[in-house]
Amino acid sequence: MEMIRQRTEREEEERLSPLAAKSALAERRRPEIECTIRTKFQRDRDRILHSKPFRRLKHKTQVYIAPSGDHYRTRMTHSLEVSQICRTIGRGLRLNEDLIEGIALGHDVGHTPFGHVGEEALREIIGHFEHNEQSIRILTVLVNEGRGLNLTEPVLDGILNHTGDGIPRTLEGQIVKTGDRIAYLCHDYDDALRAGLLTPMELPENVRAIFGETPSRMITTMVVDMIAASADRTAIRQSETIAGTMREFRAFMFSRVYNSELLMEERRKGKYVVQALFDYYRRHLEKLPPGYLSWAEEDETKAVVDYISGLTDNYAIDLFQTIFVPRH
Numbered sequence: 001m002e003m004i005r006q007r008t009e010r011e012e013e014e015r016l017s018p019l020a021a022k023s024a025l026a027e028r029r030r031p032e033i034e035c036t037i038r039t040k041f042q043r044d045r046d047r048i049l050h051s052k053p054f055r056r057l058k059h060k061t062q063v064y065i066a067p068s069g070d071h072y073r074t075r076m077t078h079s080l081e082v083s084q085i086c087r088t089i090g091r092g093l094r095l096n097e098d099l100i101e102g103i104a105l106g107h108d109v110g111h112t113p114f115g116h117v118g119e120e121a122l123r124e125i126i127g128h129f130e131h132n133e134q135s136i137r138i139l140t141v142l143v144n145e146g147r148g149l150n151l152t153e154p155v156l157d158g159i160l161n162h163t164g165d166g167i168p169r170t171l172e173g174q175i176v177k178t179g180d181r182i183a184y185l186c187h188d189y190d191d192a193l194r195a196g197l198l199t200p201m202e203l204p205e206n207v208r209a210i211f212g213e214t215p216s217r218m219i220t221t222m223v224v225d226m227i228a229a230s231a232d233r234t235a236i237r238q239s240e241t242i243a244g245t246m247r248e249f250r251a252f253m254f255s256r257v258y259n260s261e262l263l264m265e266e267r268r269k270g271k272y273v274v275q276a277l278f279d280y281y282r283r284h285l286e287k288l289p290p291g292y293l294s295w296a297e298e299d300e301t302k303a304v305v306d307y308i309s310g311l312t313d314n315y316a317i318d319l320f321q322t323i324f325v326p327r328h
Helices: 004-015 040-049 052-059 075-092 097-106 116-126 131-146 153-160 171-195 205-211 215-230 240-258 261-283 300-310 313-324
Strands: none
Touching: 040 097, 040 153, 052 075, 052 131, 052 313, 075 097, 075 171, 075 215, 097 153, 097 171, 116 261, 116 300, 131 153, 131 300, 153 171, 171 215, 171 240, 205 215, 205 240, 215 240, 261 300, 261 313
16 A cells, blocks of 8 residues: 555655655655655654744744734744745745745744844854854754754755855755745834834835835735746746845845844843853853753853753843842
């Protein structure tokens, strides 16, 4: 009797583009008996979705630290939105949506508390820290009590190269690399409107003319363009017009939102918390939870980085108050 997984793998060969990644060909770092129902990419997606690092994303900052209101994005909602946007592009190009979903859900699990300011704080202390590299470390070493999730190489490659200069080997990974930027620009813009940092009329005239003023229209414009520009090609592309407008939109968002004075004070506080906690645990290694030193192979600094980078915003604040703030 044919297993469901084998049937799905056969359907991938029949239905997907010849350029799509096929789950049957994916390899893991450690061989294991595969599921009778799910393909390797489906299983990877489920492992990430059910992991503790993914659950922690619901309390990690996207842009706004401890915002007032329930409707601002977190790293978890951002990851879900990246997945939705990228799966739509993947379906339009007949690529592997399960691989896309696995990469999208796992791409930000290595983010620090307080968003990029936490990343900057650790980078200033130790000299090098990148959240995409930490995502790989979490998924291959730290999660599952030091055993990792044993994900397939295409998923790990897409997560590692979703940011920075690296280019994912699969088209699915390349979709997430661009789709991540589409998601955070449009949704951070939406949150900025909600927070009163911007009004639609403040968008650059060219951005308003090509992308429109609503996140929905912006996303649709960029998604349709990516599908059209990438059809039957061996690399994921955008048209020059859309790519140029996206760069202009991104520069505007950095100027008016990400580096705005209104957010700088809260970010300064977040950065200080990360630095203070790092210094404390570096001097008090015995206070680290069990396992971190052994997982870091006795590298004390790495063990502290592993612990601090995994904290949620709320837990980092609670730890800071417990350690440094006197009780009444």
